Amino acid sequence: SLGFALADSEYADHVIVVTDHLVEVPCIPWEIQGMNVDVVVEMEKIGDPSKIVSGTTQITKSPTRLLIAEYVADFIEAAGYLGKPFQAGAGGIALASVKFIAERMRAQGLRAPFARGGSTKVLVEMLDEGLIGAILDGQTFDLDGVRSIGAHPRHVPTTPFTSYNYHGKGNWAPYVATAVLGATEVDLEFRANVVTHSDGLLLHGIGGWQNTLFGECSILAFPLYRGRIPIVVEQVTTVCAPGEMIGAVITERGIAVNPRHRNGPAILERLKGSKLPLTTIEELHDIARRLCGAPQPPEIDRDHPVAVVKWVDGTVIDTIHRVRAAD
Structure with a gap:
């Protein structure tokens, strides 16, 4: 499924599709519409299907x-x-x-x-x-x-x-x-x-x-x-x-x-x-x-935020800060 990529394709500034299998028009079925694609790059081989299973899957x-x-x-x-x-x-x-x-x-x-x-x-x-x-x-x-x-x-x-x-x-x-x-x-x-x-x-x-x-x-x-x-x-x-x-x-x-x-x-x-x-x-x-035992809390640099965590409605619910390097 290209579901997550579909959302990206509709909002990204520039969309590049990489494939090793070009077909005649039309490509059926399609998930990403052509009007949202800027560039198509053809390669001999884009990856190893046997490696699709990662550690978390x-x-x-x-x-x-x-x-x-x-x-x-x-x-x-x-x-x-x-x-x-x-x-x-x-x-x-x-x-x-x-x-x-x-x-x-x-x-x-x-x-x-x-x-x-x-x-x-x-x-x-x-x-x-x-x-x-x-x-x-x-x-x-x-x-x-x-x-x-x-x-x-x-x-x-x-x-x-x-x-x-x-x-x-x-x-x-x-x-x-x-x-x-x-x-x-x-x-x-x-x-x-x-x-x-x-x-x-x-x-x-x-x-x-x-x-x-x-x-x-x-x-x-x-x-x-x-x-x-x-x-x-x-x-x-x-x-x-x-x-x-x-x-x-x-x-x-x-x-x-x-x-x-x-x-x-x-x-x-x-x-x-x-x-x-x-x-x-x-x-x-x-x-x-x-x-x-009790875990050792990280030493946080509160002066350097690096990311925010948002809830589904866009509300910011936490801020992630830089972690100070151990001596």
Whole structure:
């Protein structure tokens, strides 16, 4: 899918398309209109398709992360969201959770109206099997997804204009029941960070992460610590979302539902009597502290801002500053 590139093509000052496959007019199907292209560059080979799968778009093989992915599926089932529209973001845990969701839907004879992609082999198999009615694909994560979007009539490309347009009347985000996402940090207020590490250094862009939080329940799934660095912290280094937008945090040490989320109280009521390892965000923070100690905060140069974090409506919710180099 060229969905993200489509948005770029409409707003960039200069658009260059690179291809190794020129065809006669017309190019069918097209996503980017010719009126938005300034230059076409032909090359002998533009890349290696086998390398389309990157580190964040591979299903995890870690036993700990697979346990978290299974907890995600258990939570979705117990909370009453199984068989409803869902989305799994980039990240090994999120992608692995889809496999466990599929197993539970298959066992119960359930069918979801659609799934939001990042499309993967698992989603394609669910579509072919009839477990989901359609894939709304904003980004294709592997070669199975590439083949499917070119052949299956109900595997369709979407763009940020329909997927993540906060101001758009046809915005898909509110129709998604659960979105399984990652984070670099979450704090005691359930505020989340996805754009910097705990050391304050920039990681990558936010993408559509913020927009997925407008579904019925956004789930942040991650190990409690990475490389002895706690993920659940007292206060995030960079705020990428207000705490009330996060529905639940799922780790290998337990599941914390956010009581301040708009659906939090109802979810907690539905989970009464379940066998899920329910806990609180405070308890997860305490466990992380006992295991790893308190993380060393970065030394920030407040006189040198380098970027701002905006919410979906354009409101600036945080500023990222230069990190002072260690001596």
